[in-house]
Amino acid sequence: MAEAPAISPIVILLASVFTSNMVLSNFLGMCSFISISSEYKTASGLGAAVAMVTTITTVLNWLVYRLIMVPLGLEYLRYIIFIVVIAATVQIIEMALDRYFPELHMKLGVFLPLITVNCAIFGVSLFMVIRSYNFVQALFFGLGSGLGWWLAISALAAIRMKIAKNKLLRGLDGPAITFIITGIMALAFVGFSGIFVIQ
Amino acid sequence: MEILLTVISISLLGAALAAVVVLADLKLNDYGICAIDINDGQRVLSVKGGSTLLASLSSQDIFIPSACGGKATCGLCKINVLTNVGPVLPTEEPYLTEDEIGEGTRLACQLKVKNDLRVFIPEELFSIRRYRAKILKITDLTYDIKEFRFELLEPQAMEFAPGQYVQVDSKPYDGVEEVVSRAYSISSLPSEKGVLELIVRLVPGGVCSTFLHKHVKEGDELTLSGPFGDFYLREGADELLFIAGGSGLAPIKSMVLDILKKGLPKQMTFFFGAVRKRDLYYVDFFTELQEKYPNFRYIPALSDPGPDDDWNGEIGLITEVVARHVSDGQNKHAYLCGSPGMINACVDVLTKIGIDEERIFYDKF
Structure with a gap:
């Protein structure tokens, strides 16, 4: 197995928020990014849920990968196993929130089933394997990617609410203008790329 | 060998995760x-x-x-x-x-x-219950409408307001596994304790109406729940217009009989709209009521009578017939039951006549 790259976890955290943002530089998790970004409040709730699930599932998948799949030589099954782990985790998180943090469940609960199949979350688990991160690096990578996704969807929703009352050309309304905004946001995020780079 | 290992490991992992989820469900979802x-x-x-x-x-x-x-x-x-x-x-x-x-x-x-x-x-x-009921009698009213009389077995009587409906549960039949509940208005009187009468039109492709029309016989037992609905008689008007089409006659029949039985001083006109003569039913029943009670008028109308229908009653869409007979909306309430299209058209006509929407009550199906 490849050695873990010598990058500080803090750099990984910041890089995955800004320079290697899951949505804006890898274009993952686009479906919910586009469709649930017309209201800031809802978008932010979804973002928080994604951030939490990404962090937890990245850690779990790291453990499953290193402790079960690598010793048994099952690396080639990682796609299907990661998905199953994510799905089960989301289920359990939902139940646990409902039980112990009803307030939080009110805010995030409705989104949890939605993000079971969010490709950003799955992507983070795959990237962490491809880049052979160690445990701490994977944790910070998951956290950073989640936060980055949260930041991006919140910003997008805020912009969309700003322009909601403006007149648009016919046909540009809805997803079309959202894609254009996303593109401009991605360009803006390129501005961060001089700071630090991970892949 | 590798295939076997793959299958086994995926199955084991899936089973383990499923077990964790089930355990979590038992533990976390237990609120005593x-x-x-x-x-x-x-x-x-x-x-x-x-x-x-x-x-x-x-x-x-x-x-x-x-x-x-x-x-x-x-x-x-x-x-x-x-x-x-x-x-x-x-x-x-x-x-x-x-x-x-x-x-x-x-x-x-x-x-x-x-x-x-x-x-x-x-x-x-709170008074809604599930009832076990036995079919006492099935009568053909038209080629696609049947009357069902039920005896309530358990509980033995239902308190309801004339105009309300019950939901009948179908049973699997002929390859239709699906079990559905469908709403049917009660056409009998609440005073007939223990007996319910429903009028059911055979809806093409309808799961429950097909079940009732083709797959039950007298003596069969069914379950139904009720009473439901806010379509019942209101206070506040001396003249009542009833307008129905098809099996929408059911709640109207119950309402009219209720008023006549109680001897309330209300003027009632019942418009019943059908396409051809073969769609009319209970004509003798309502004609007799009209002869017996001076405050009840019965106006059946055909929108498209056939040449051999031998019809000398009202002709035209029910909305046209209503407009011909009702000149103003003073002191009137209207009760409508039928298809959404019929009801919407009638509401338009009635508001033009001067019966505003607060005085029009309806049950769309």
Whole structure:
């Protein structure tokens, strides 16, 4: 197995928020990014849920990968196993929130089933394997990617609410203008790329 | 070998995760036994916590109307919760007005029972029960409408207001596995304790009407629940217009008979719209009522009588016939039952005549 790259976890955290943002530089998790970004409040709730699930599932998948799949030589099954782990985790998180943090469940609960199949979350688990991160690096990578996704969807929703009352050309309304905004946001995020780079 | 290993390891991992989820469900979803106090102690239920209020109530035979089956898409299962159970969920918001939120109204299908609750359920919902009923008699009324008389076995009588409906449960038949409940208005009188009469039109492709028309016989037992609905007689007018089409005659029959039986001083006109003569039924019955009671008028109308129909009654769409006979809306209430198209057209005509929408009551199906 490849050695873990010598990058500080803090750099990984910041890089995955800004320079290697899951949505804006890898274009993952686009479906919910586009469709649930017309209201800031809802978008932010979804973002928080994604951030939490990404962090937890990245850690779990790291453990499953290193402790079960690598010793048994099952690396080639990682796609299907990661998905199953994510799905089960989301289920359990939902139940646990409902039980112990009803307030939080009110805010995030409705989104949890939605993000079971969010490709950003799955992507983070795959990237962490491809880049052979160690445990701490994977944790910070998951956290950073989640936060980055949260930041991006919140910003997008805020912009969309700003322009909601403006007149648009016919046909540009809805997803079309959202894609254009996303593109401009991605360009803006390129501005961060001089700071630090991970892949 | 590798294939075998793959299959085994995926199965094991899947099973392990499933087991974890099941364990978590048992552990985390266990809220113990919760007490639901209905209408300040009128009835107190002990239910296992963790499922929705709607499911908990129906497990104890209290039926809250719900058309979508608990998916928060119909908004019918509103119920007042007096215990503070936290803010309204985003899934409930679209169906509740600000006033309702202030009063503690919630959607029973979205609210999970996690601790003891105090709720308020209106009397009319509280009286909804599931009944076992036996078919006494099936009568053909037209080529596609049948009359069913039921004897209530358990409980043995139903309190209802003329105009309300029951939901009949179908049973699997002929390869149709699906079991559905469909609403049928009661056409008999509440005073006929223990007997219910329903009028059922065969809807092409309809699961329940096909079941009732083709797969039951006299003596069969069925289940039904009720009474439901807010289509019943109101106070406040001396002249009543009844307009019905097809099997919409059922609740009107119950209402008219109720008024005649009680001897209320109301002028009633009953317009019944059909396409051809073969769609008319109960003509003799209503004609006799008209002869016997001077305050009841019966006006059947055909929109498209055939050449061999030998029809010398009213001809035209029911809206045209109503417009011909009703000149003003003073002191009048209108009760409509039929297809949405018919009702919408009638509401238009009646408001033009001068009966505003608050005085028009209807049951669309």
